[in-house]
Amino acid sequence: MEENKKAERKRRRFAARLRSSKGVICTDVPSPNIVLCNAGQATGLEKEMIHSFISHNVSDLSMPKYIAEKGETYSYLVFESVAAASQFYNKCNGKLKIDENGTPLYMNYVENVPSTDIIINHPDPKGLLLINDFISEVEELEYLKLFDWIDDKGSSSLKNRQVKHYGFEFRYGSNDVDLNDPLEEKIPIQCDKLWSRLRAHGLDVGQPDQLTVNKYTPGQGIPSHVDKHSPFGSTILSISLGSSILMDWKHHSGKYVPVLVKRRSLLVMQDEARYDWQHGIQPRTWDPIIKTQTLENGRRIKLITNDTISRGTRISLTFRWTRSARCQCVYKTLCDSVENRSTDDLEDDLASNLEDLHVHQVYEKIAGHFSTTRHKPWPKVVEFMRNVPTGAVVLDLGCGNGKNILPTNDILQIAGERSIGLLSECKEHVAGISAADCVRLDLLHASLKDECADVVICIAVIHHFSSRARRLQSLSTIYRLLRPSGKALITVWAKDQTKANYLCKTKSQPTTNQVETVLGINLPVHENRTQFQHKDLLVPWKLRNVSEKRVVDEPKSTLLRYYHVFEEDELASLCREVNLCVEKSFYEEGNWCVVCTKA
Amino acid sequence: MKLITHNMLTSKCIKGVLTGFPLAINATDIKIKEVDFNSEFITRVIPKLDWEVLWCAANSIGHSDGLPKTIEPKFEEDEEFLKKAHHVLLEIEVEEGHLTCPESGRQFPISKGIPNMLLTEAEVQ
Numbered sequence: 001m002e003e004n005k006k007a008e009r010k011r012r013r014f015a016a017r018l019r020s021s022k023g024v025i026c027t028d029v030p031s032p033n034i035v036l037c038n039a040g041q042a043t044g045l046e047k048e049m050i051h052s053f054i055s056h057n058v059s060d061l062s063m064p065k066y067i068a069e070k071g072e073t074y075s076y077l078v079f080e081s082v083a084a085a086s087q088f089y090n091k092c093n094g095k096l097k098i099d100e101n102g103t104p105l106y107m108n109y110v111e112n113v114p115s116t117d118i119i120i121n122h123p124d125p126k127g128l129l130l131i132n133d134f135i136s137e138v139e140e141l142e143y144l145k146l147f148d149w150i151d152d153k154g155s156s157s158l159k160n161r162q163v164k165h166y167g168f169e170f171r172y173g174s175n176d177v178d179l180n181d182p183l184e185e186k187i188p189i190q191c192d193k194l195w196s197r198l199r200a201h202g203l204d205v206g207q208p209d210q211l212t213v214n215k216y217t218p219g220q221g222i223p224s225h226v227d228k229h230s231p232f233g234s235t236i237l238s239i240s241l242g243s244s245i246l247m248d249w250k251h252h253s254g255k256y257v258p259v260l261v262k263r264r265s266l267l268v269m270q271d272e273a274r275y276d277w278q279h280g281i282q283p284r285t286w287d288p289i290i291k292t293q294t295l296e297n298g299r300r301i302k303l304i305t306n307d308t309i310s311r312g313t314r315i316s317l318t319f320r321w322t323r324s325a326r327c328q329c330v331y332k333t334l335c336d337s338v339e340n341r342s343t344d345d346l347e348d349d350l351a352s353n354l355e356d357l358h359v360h361q362v363y364e365k366i367a368g369h370f371s372t373t374r375h376k377p378w379p380k381v382v383e384f385m386r387n388v389p390t391g392a393v394v395l396d397l398g399c400g401n402g403k404n405i406l407p408t409n410d411i412l413q414i415a416g417e418r419s420i421g422l423l424s425e426c427k428e429h430v431a432g433i434s435a436a437d438c439v440r441l442d443l444l445h446a447s448l449k450d451e452c453a454d455v456v457i458c459i460a461v462i463h464h465f466s467s468r469a470r471r472l473q474s475l476s477t478i479y480r481l482l483r484p485s486g487k488a489l490i491t492v493w494a495k496d497q498t499k500a501n502y503l504c505k506t507k508s509q510p511t512t513n514q515v516e517t518v519l520g521i522n523l524p525v526h527e528n529r530t531q532f533q534h535k536d537l538l539v540p541w542k543l544r545n546v547s548e549k550r551v552v553d554e555p556k557s558t559l560l561r562y563y564h565v566f567e568e569d570e571l572a573s574l575c576r577e578v579n580l581c582v583e584k585s586f587y588e589e590g591n592w593c594v595v596c597t598k599a
Numbered sequence: 600m601k602l603i604t605h606n607m608l609t610s611k612c613i614k615g616v617l618t619g620f621p622l623a624i625n626a627t628d629i630k631i632k633e634v635d636f637n638s639e640f641i642t643r644v645i646p647k648l649d650w651e652v653l654w655c656a657a658n659s660i661g662h663s664d665g666l667p668k669t670i671e672p673k674f675e676e677d678e679e680f681l682k683k684a685h686h687v688l689l690e691i692e693v694e695e696g697h698l699t700c701p702e703s704g705r706q707f708p709i710s711k712g713i714p715n716m717l718l719t720e721a722e723v724q
Contacts, residue, residue, distance in 0.1 A: 352720060391643020393607070409637045412644055414604055423713055434634035435644075435689055437604040440715040445612040445723045447707075447716035449620065452607045452647075 007094030011106045014038065018074060018108075026108035030086045032079045033113050034064075037106045039098055040075035041068040047308065049098060050077065058091050067113055067306050076113040085109070117291075120302040122255045127271025130259070131201060134266035135194075135239065144241050146190055147213050147315055161220045166211040168322055176231035177210060177322055187211045187319070194239075203268065205235045208319035216245070216281065218311040224250055224280035226334045227269075233321035234329075236274055238267040243312035246287035250278045252333050252350075252521070258304060260290050263314070276331035286310050336522065343521065343536045343564070346467040354521065358538060358562035359464045360418060365559055366541050367421025371401040378404060380588055381457060384489045384595065385411075392454040395481060397443050398461030402426030402436075409434035416441045416448070443474045451483040456490075460591070462571070463492040463563050466536065471564070475578045482598040488580065491593040495532045495565040499587065525560060532565050539563050566592045600714050602656050603688040606648050608716065610700035610707070612723050619700050621652040622707070626660045628695035636685050642675040645684060657687050 014037035015026035024035060039045040047066040054061055061084055068075040079085035089107060096105045135143070149164070163170070166187045168177035187208065195207045210232075214222070227236055244262045261267055269279075286308040294300050327337040343351065363370070381404045388394060390410040399405065399415035400422050406413070413436040417423040423438050430436035441447050443461065456478050465471045478488050526532065526539045538560035571592045572585040580596040587593070610619030650670050657663040665683055674680055698707040698714055705722070708715050 349720070389643075390637075390639050391647075393644070393647060409635045410640045412603060412640075414607065418717065420713070420715075424711065427711065427713055431632075432634075434637065435601075435603065435640065437601045438713050439600075439604060439608065440713055440717055442717055445718055447608055447610060447612055447619075447718075449607050449609050449611075 004094075007104070007106070011037070011094060011108060014106050015108045022072075022074070024074070024110060025112070026110055029109060030082050030089070031109045031111060032082050032085045033110045034077045034079070034085055034089060034107050035110045035113075036075050036077065037108060038073065038103065039105055040072045042071050042073045045075055045098065053096065053098070054088070057096065058088055061087060064088070065307060067116055069114060069116065076110070078113055116306040118304040120257055120304065122257050123300075124257055124259060125249050125251070125273040125277045127269065128249070128259070128273035128277075129203075129268040129270070130261065131266040131268070132262055133264055134197070135264050137264070140241050140264050142190065143239075143317070144315060146188060147241070147317065148215070161217075161222065162215040164213040164215075166213075167208075168210045170210070170212050175228040179322060179324055191317075191319075198237075203235075206321070208237065208321050210320045210322050212318045212320070214316045214318065216311075216314045216316070218285040218313065219283060221281040221283035224248065224278040226275070226278050227320070229275060229327035229329055229335045230325070230337050231322060233323050234270060234274060235321065236269040237317075237319040238269070239317040239319075240265055240267070241315040241317070243314040244287075245281055245311060245314050246290065248280050248282065249273075250280070251276065258288075258290055258302065260287075272331065275327075275329045276334060278334070284311075334522065338522075343466045343523075344468045346521070348467065348469065350521070351465070351467040351470055354466045354562060355464060355470075358560055362541065362559045362561050363419040364421045366543055367401075367419055367425060369544050370541075371422065371425040374401060374403050376403060377406060378459060378491075380491070380593060381459060381489065382406070384457070385455075388455050393452060394455040394457070395448065395453045397441075397446065397456060397458045397478070397481075399423075399426055399438075400460075402429040402438075404457060404459055405430050405433065405436050407433055411435065413437075414439060414448075416443070416446060418442050443477055444470065446477050446481065448481055450480055451486075453481045454483060454486050456482055456486070456488040458488065458490045460491055460493065462490065463565060464561075466562055466564060468574075472574055472577060475574055475580065479578045479580055479598055484598055487583075487595065487597050489593065489595055490571065490575070491588075491591045492566045492571050493563055494587060494590050494592045495535060495567055496587075497531050497590050499590075523562070526563075534565075535567070536562075536564050568592065600693045600709055600712060601689055602653060602691055602693075603644070603648070604714075605656050605693075605698075606653055608698065608714065610698075610703065610705060610716075612718060613700060613703050613705055614722060616700060616702045619702060621649070621656065622698040622700060624656055624659055624693060624696065624698060626693045626696035626709075628693075629660060629662075630692045630694050631690055632692055634689050636682060638678070638681050638685075641681045641685050641688070644688075645670065645674065648688075653687065657691070660691075660693070662687060662691050 018024040018026060018037060026035065045068065050066050051063055054063060062080055064077040064079045066075065066077060079088065092105065093107045094104050098105065165183060166185050168182055170177055198205060240261050240263050242263060244260060247259045247261050249257045249259055288304045289307040289309055291303045291305055292300055293303060327335050329335055332338045385406055388411055392411045394411050394413045396404055396413060396415045399417045402415050405415055415426050415430065415438045417426060417440065420440060423440055427438045430438065458478060462471055462474050465474055482488060524534045524537050526537045528540060541559045541561055543557050543559055571594050572582045575582050575594050575596050581599050582594055582596045584595040605624065608622055610616055610622060613619060654663060654666060654668050657666055666687055692712055693709055694712050696709045698709065
């Protein structure tokens with residue numbers, strides 16, 4: 001009896017707390033919805049635990065829907081009826097323990113539960129066709145027997161899955177095939193019946209000559225990609241065996257559509273789906289369940305529900321048609337046959353996304369390691385600052401870890417930086433300098449007063465802006481912040497590295513020019529310590545762990561930073577465009593540098 | 600954040616905001632950190648500041664004691680005043696709190712001594 005009273009007191013206390021701090025309204029009237037007051041996503045509760053718990057403790061109860069919001073210590077169960085919920089409640093409230101040593105679960109009825117469904121408004125990509133039950137269960141077994149493998153013999157293991165090739169080997173460095181080097185093993189004849197079946201479905205595409213078999217165990221996936229345009233024809237087929245999977249489709253306009261690819265289905269990619277969308281599979285052991293709904297106006301929408309389903313091992317057969325011509329598609333964004341793509345005229349929101357992904361996020365991740373590699377102020381900065389008079393207001397925009405903030409107490413130095421990781425390092429660095437301070441800001445929208453600065457330095461920053469308009473805007477900011485006759489030192493990376501120590505003499509030019517796809521923009525990945533081959537590119541940063549400010553181990557991952565490298569006079573002419581008077585323009589250690597004044 | 604820095608900050612970049620200056624200070628943690636006094640620096644930097652804004656800022660966080668509301672002519676000869684100005688400009692650090700845009704009410708958090716002046720794409724002009 002005493003126990004019951006205690007449990008009742010606790011339950012009421014939880015109800016009051018949920019109401020006041022989370023706005024969750026508990027009720028004493030039984031309803032199909034129950035809130036678990038002291039277990040949720042943040043406490044490590046998972047759907048499986050609830051289910052196994054119910055099947056062990058309350059038999060004959062159909063499984064409720066489990067809703068857990070991120071970061072919360074409570075969660076919800078939605079039963080099919082009030083009776084089912086009551087049965088669970090009466091049996092478990094204040095008694096049930098998630099683990100042996102844990103505290104009991106306390107629960108309350110609630111009227112409403114939050115909807116965590118995510119609505120997908122976009123239709124499937126054009127040119128994407130899914131034919132369910134394209135092969136029978138018997139055929140599925142037959143193909144599994146034919147293509148599955150247990151050991152690694154004849155297959156190669158990629159980072160996140162196993163693959164095997166027929167007809168031609170798919171080369172992962174260049175994402176193509178060598179047409180002069182066909183494999184002995186052709187596409188097995190057991191597949192021949194598929195081609196006539198394709199015709200019966202109205203797909204007159206002939207017979208493919210290349211097959212890649214991928215084996216994904218639960219937890220494995222494939223990053224978002226488009227099959228390279230030029231080496232393969234306008235149709236790509238994919239048959240799924242063994243398990244269904246949720247495939248993510250992303251368009252460079254920002255559209256995202258999840259597509260349920262069922263086992264035994266055929267996925268046909270043509271047109272936009274083939275050339276203009278990227279597809280990928282998340283590396284996880286489960287997929288959310290997708291519901292489709294028809295709205296009143298007849299439009300169909302998809303809902304990503306909070307419910308999940310476990311994945312099994314899936315084998316996919318990807319059939320392609322090889323070719324050697326240039327791609328003639330009209331979708332230029334992802335096309336490798338478009339040469340020398342420059343990001344100069346990139347739309348602003350796309351440029352901003354690119355910088356967020358390949359500049360801001362990267363610097364946050366590498367801040368600690370980056371900082372250990374940069375200590376001393378750059379000699380040209382020291383030289384420039386020597387002539388700055390006492391009492392001057394100096395802005396260091398894009399200050400990084402503050403290495404160019406000088407240990408002097410006769411000028412005001414304000415260090416502005418976007419990365420909080422780098423700025424925290426900077427704050428520590430300037431702690432002993434009388435008149436130095438840090439502000440987190442963005443150079444494009446710097447929150448400083450017009451004409452507040454006698455001097456601005458902007459060292460190795462502007463090459464991170466990915467469109468010409470944004471590079472100009474950053475220089476306009478410098479112009480705005482300088483008081484009349486104020487002076488600036490601006491430096492950027494030069495495309496020409498031949499006169500710098502940067503080049504490694506023994507390193508030859510890389511033969512293959514790897515292309516990384518970024519938000520639908522193809523950018524080449526630079527080989528460190530070689531001459532730049534392009535003006536807009538991604539530069540790898542090999543991240544190492546840092547402990548006690550010292551690098552302690554081997555690189556653990558490689559991150560790609562975006563750079564626009566400058567030609568001679570490019571920076572100076574941009575400066576002139578925003579009315580800055582260029583006093584000096586010079587090359588120094590792989591950088592183009594400009595000293596300019598506001599007239 | 601030092602008060603000399605506050606003197607230069609504005610929220611003018613926000614869409615629809617005209618001057619965005621001065622930002623109101625709300626401080627929950629203030630530290631005093633002694634730093635070297637350089638009278639020539641203080642003398643030369645004062646004319647570049649908006650003194651009234653500095654005084655109001657110092658006053659709003661309870662540190663305006665003994666600080667004159669206006670600058671006297673020949674202030675550079677007044678060692679005591681220069682030391683007081685030095686203290687208010689460079690030694691008072693707002694560690695935690697926030698700044699508020701006088702027009703839009705947008706708040707900018709100050710954490711570990713660093714004001715975060717970042718704006719989202721949607722907020723800027």
